[in-house]
Amino acid sequence: MTGSILIVDDDPVQRRLLEAAVTKFGHGAIVADGGEAGLGVLDGPNAREVSVVILDLVMPGLDGIGVLKAMRERGIHVPVIVQTAQGGIETVVSAMRHGAFDFVVKPASPDRLQTAIGNALKVEAVEDEMKRTSRRRGGHLTFKDMITHSPAMDRVIRLGQKAAASNIPILIEGESGVGKELVARAIQGSGDRRSKPFVTVNCGAIPDNLVESILFGHEKGSFTGATEKHTGKFVEAHSGTLFLDEIGDLPLDVQVKLLRAVQDGEVDPVGGRSTVRVDIRLISATHRNLLQQVKDGKFRExxxxxxxxxxxxxxxxxxxxxxxxxxxxxFMEKVAPADPRRRLHGISAKALAMLEAYDWPGNIRQLENAVFRASVLAEGDVLTEEEFPQIRAQLEGTVNLDAEVAMPGPGPDSDDSPRANGVAASDEGFAVGEPDPPTRLQPRFGTLRALDERGNVRALADVELEMIKLAIDHYNGQMSEVARRLGIGRSTLYRKLKEYGIDPESGRIERLAS
Structure with a gap:
């Protein structure tokens, strides 16, 4: 007997059918008649009983996508099986992008539903074991532990190593899922405070009315519900490092107190009569453009x-x-100790080429989740494209998934000693646990479309514009480097930008109108 299955559906007939099915499978059932009610269960005292959620996508009020978004914002990681009568690829992609574990089309057969639930429970069990193993290992993280073989990360590591030798405030910027907390932990683990506390706070996940109390603490009875004294994250991190993730989500009134804490090393607990001195190393992180938020009046200058x-x-x-x-x-090796019944031997070349072709909007976190799920559920001893159905669905029609893969020889800038253990590659893919390759598998396809929607060759000007945009994005708006890589003069680049109506001062790809 496992934990209960939460069924969220506004249709009473569907709720009864699903409840009967999951009960027959040997699970307990909790039912909710809509998105708000489902979130109420996940936020309530019975939340720990829920092992899997079966979620209808189309509901009045808070729909299935809204529930998935809210779960992600609140840090609720229960696997979700989405069901809907609309089985188009766009619906599948949207649900998976928002964190759904699996997808079934109404009316789902009992066998299909039982398989989906079984897979979700299997992945959840291995994930729990991985967390327990990770807690037992402990230890300090340093930059040597970072898995990278990319020149794009060299600058991050150099800056991080220099930062570790000082105590100045650090702001880590980057999209969600790129590993900002990993960099913060490596900085702390490489400095003098490595043996001191490392306290993390996700500023975007705290209700506005509790942010001040959680950060700075409160006295007993200082507000309704304050039944005990709370020290606050600043005091918890005393002598160590405080990592404020998504700091751009802090309310303006809390930003004032944070400024004082940073400047003076003092915090004022809510309801307290005196200030508390703290000695912390402050590392902040954000996926937002903080400078733009300053201009918009949403963040204090x-x-x-x-x-x-x-x-x-x-x-x-x-x-x-x-x-x-x-x-x-x-990520494949992380799964192995938690699932000792069998060990994967590697991944096929086509599957690896497919993963390299995908843009990963959720970055490393999304890649880890995809590999983790595939590793746990794989039937064979090698991962293939079949183990990544959501990724394949999004790439089909965009790139040639059956393209051959090549192993180019080492270039002049190649590094035969990657910073972390890698993979052994061949025409068949790579095998887990073997030596590192000097280069990576590269699929033979480009990143620009040559044909339009009607199958005709695109105009040269359109392809040129797209290439310029890609180069500006790839080299972070460094126009000299963009011109050099495109093989044109800087003045020619600026002339073309003007012709296409692009503001050369903006640089960033998101500011370019297509």
């Missing part, structure tokens, strides 16, 4: 300049595809 003393930008995974084979191997 004085606090921004206090935090932005030493900025470090972590590039997205699509800009460091060289790392994908090494990360895949690492």
């Amino acid at each position: 004085d606090l921004f300049y206090r935090l932005n003393v030493y900025p470090i930008f972590v590039p997205p995974l699509r800009d460091r595809r060289d790392d994908i084979p090494y990360l895949v191997k690492h």
